[in-house]
Amino acid sequence: MKYLVTGGAGFIGSNFVHFLLSRDSTCEVVVLDALTYAGNLENLDDLKGNPRFSFIHGDVRDREAVAGSLEGVEGVFHFAAETHVDRSILGSSEFITTNVLGTHTLLEGCRTRGIRRFLHVGTDEVYGSAEEVGFPETAVLAPSSPYSASKAAADLLALAYHKTYQLPVVVTRSSNNFGPYQFPEKMIPLFVTQAAENRPLPVYGDGMQKRDWLYVEDNCEAIWTVYEKGEIGTIYNVGTGTVLTNLALTREILRLLGKSETLIRHVEDRPGHDRCYLLDCTRLFRLGWAPRQSFSEALFGTIEWYKTHEAWWKGIKEKKASFQQYYEAQYGKRGV
Ligand SMILES: NC(=O)c1ccc[n+]([C@@H]2O[C@H](COP(=O)([O-])OP(=O)(O)OC[C@H]3O[C@@H](n4cnc5c(N)ncnc54)[C@H](O)[C@@H]3O)[C@@H](O)[C@H]2O)c1
Structure with missing residues (x-):
């Protein structure tokens, strides 16, 4: 079996x-990646020379x-x-061209080929902000940012290709992921690496935004479960129900690193910032998926990974203009 x-x-x-190659010792994997600022071949370094892996x-x-x-x-x-x-x-602009076009x-490329399955990776952000109850997959889409709007458009295109052309599409919509190899502009790696260097942790607004946190390896298992067992033309939410406010998570990161809460800086909130993401994942649970790691084990392991892979993140934070310019544009004017 060959996967793209x-x-x-x-x-x-x-x-x-890594998950695919280790779960099936006979499969081949080809990666297509434009290596934007977020793409990093170091993430695949250990696969150099692996005859079952190729990179385009x-x-x-x-x-x-x-x-x-x-x-x-x-x-x-x-x-x-x-x-x-x-x-x-x-x-x-790049969000519209990459995520939608x-x-x-890709859908057009797959349409006329005998693709067994097309798994489109979506996000819970397409639902917008939740109140008390988790969104089911049938909820009305109400994205708040250009990012989530572009992802909503992509989901709908993929599903339309199933209805119109019978392309065997399945869609996952997952909550916030964390784990190794996450670009250090995202909350958990940003805060872990800032704290490690005794630098400020910029918390948006009051920090009371709630997020459901998903360990990346559990998401890999969920994606595989949906690919194998999901019903064609169907969307599957992926979440754990471990919901924390950003402020509580920030404090936990500082506690695990033995750092002071004086590093916390409340900065002007993001425009259109969703207060809460909550998902109803009953459909996925029925396929037999459940997260394997508790949030606290996974967070501890993730922090350990960043501690032992300093060269990886320092290479990005110190050497890549894409990180420095972004950080200055985003937080410089907010006083961090
Ligand atoms: N990270 C999360 O918490 C999360 C949650 C839900 C859904 N998702 C979705 O999961 C997917 C992966 O997210 P991530 O956090 O790993 O992203 P990422 O930013 O770390 O990686 C994106 C990758 O896509 C590549 N890329 C970007 N534009 C490209 C293009 N035009 N052609 C080819 N390659 C291109 C980049 O080089 C990079 O390697 C995305 O579709 C995202 O919307 C992410």
Whole structure:
């Protein structure tokens, strides 16, 4: 079996590539990735020379690159996207072209081929902010940011390709992931690495925004479960029910690192910031999936990973202009 993983040099994609290759000792994996600021070949370093792994440096918006990457492929996992909400507020063009047009190019490439399954990776952010009850997959979409709006458009395109062309599409919509190899602009790696260097942790607004946290390895298992057992043309929410406020999570990170809460800086809130994400994951639980790791074990393990992979994140934070310019644009004017 040969699989295509788009965006496989990013955070979840690279974790998923490792997951796929270790769960099936006969499969082949090809990664198509444009290596944007968020893509990092170091995430796949250990796979160099592995005859079951190949990498194509290409863009999901490029029809020829997509066609080449689909040679002999039976299963597609589509992760490639622009993913950072704050960046989508600073400028959204790449979000529209990659997330919407890129998904369309990939769907078109798959349409006429005998693809066994196309798994589209979506996000819970498409539902907008929740009140008390978790959103089911049938909830009305109400995205708040250019990022989530572009992801909603991509989900709908993928589902339309199933209805119109019988492309065997399944969709996952997961909550906030965390774990190894996450680009250090996202909350958990940003805060862990800032605290490690005794630098301020910028908390948006009052920090009372609630998020459901999902360990990346549990998400990889969920994606695989949906790919294998999910009903074609169906969406599956992926979440754990471990809901924390951003402030509580920040305090827990500082506690685990033995650092002072004086590092916390409340900064002006993000425009359109959703207060709460909650999911009803009954549909996925019925397929037999459940998270394997508790939140506290997974958070502890993640912090240990960043502690022992300082060169990885320092290489990004200190050497990549894409991180420094973004950090200055995002937090400089907010006084951090
Ligand atoms: N991180 C989360 O918490 C989370 C939660 C729910 C859903 N998701 C979704 O999961 C997927 C992966 O997220 P992530 O956090 O790993 O993202 P990431 O930003 O870490 O990685 C994205 C990858 O896509 C690649 N890419 C970007 N534009 C491309 C293009 N035009 N062509 C080819 N490759 C391109 C990048 O180089 C990078 O390797 C995304 O679709 C995202 O919307 C993420």
